[in-house]
Amino acid sequence: MKRTGLTDAEKKILVDLAWAVIREGVRTGNNRMEGKKPSGDRFLQKGASFVTLTKEGGLRGCIGSLVVHRPLWEDVAANAWNAAFEDPRFSPLDISELPLLRLSVSVLTPAQPLSFASEEELLAQLRPGVDGLTIRAGGRSATFLPGVWEQLPVREVFFRQLKLKAGLREKGLPVGLYAERYGTEECD
Known part of the structure; x- marks a missing residue:
């Protein structure tokens, strides 16, 4: 990235x-x-x-x-x-x-749209500790910065919590989900 x-x-x-x-x-x-x-x-x-x-x-x-x-x-x-x-x-x-x-x-860094047909395909593309993720579906959206991986290091849990943050409560992949990943340069 x-x-x-x-x-x-x-x-x-x-x-x-x-x-x-x-x-x-x-x-x-x-x-x-x-x-x-x-x-x-x-x-x-x-x-x-x-x-x-x-x-x-x-x-x-x-x-x-x-x-x-x-x-x-x-x-x-x-x-x-x-x-x-x-x-x-x-x-x-x-x-x-x-x-x-x-x-x-x-x-x-500039966001990169992700292409996937299933939740498993989406999760396989994520790099824990590296990628921030933004999701959008049904007029709702949410993002997690790469630093959130420190609290949620498991891909499935990271994604589930991001869906909850967006107000997307259904199990699995929401219909019409758009996802993009991005990186960050940290300044502390």
Whole structure:
């Protein structure tokens, strides 16, 4: 799978950007991006990312983009804000939580549609620990980043939980299921 080609220095810049957005947000309540744009052509290229926040080993926020639609730096900044303050599963982040947080930025590689006629064929194509997976069927969709394999290392369980996340309750392969995989470059 194609890599995004980020250097270690570029990864650090993206993580620092995400932290800057979050720290300003808890301090002022504002989501201002002026003055936060990093220099360098790589950050101006369009990209898709997820920002994941964990606290004491548990998820505290995770928001991202599956579709490339804005410059990478802007995508990371917006997703950092949304993970900290707009994730509907959690209350907005409080300043007292900052010392307990771990932040990760995942920059997505281009998605690859998967072709399959059965659940077994789909599962056989998945690479645990490597592939993120997005599924769509019946107007519902969900995705798991590659890091989810750490909690769900068995293909069948990974897929079953992803179907549940999408609200697809039927057993087996939902009618008309579309699936695509993608990779990420992790910035910690």
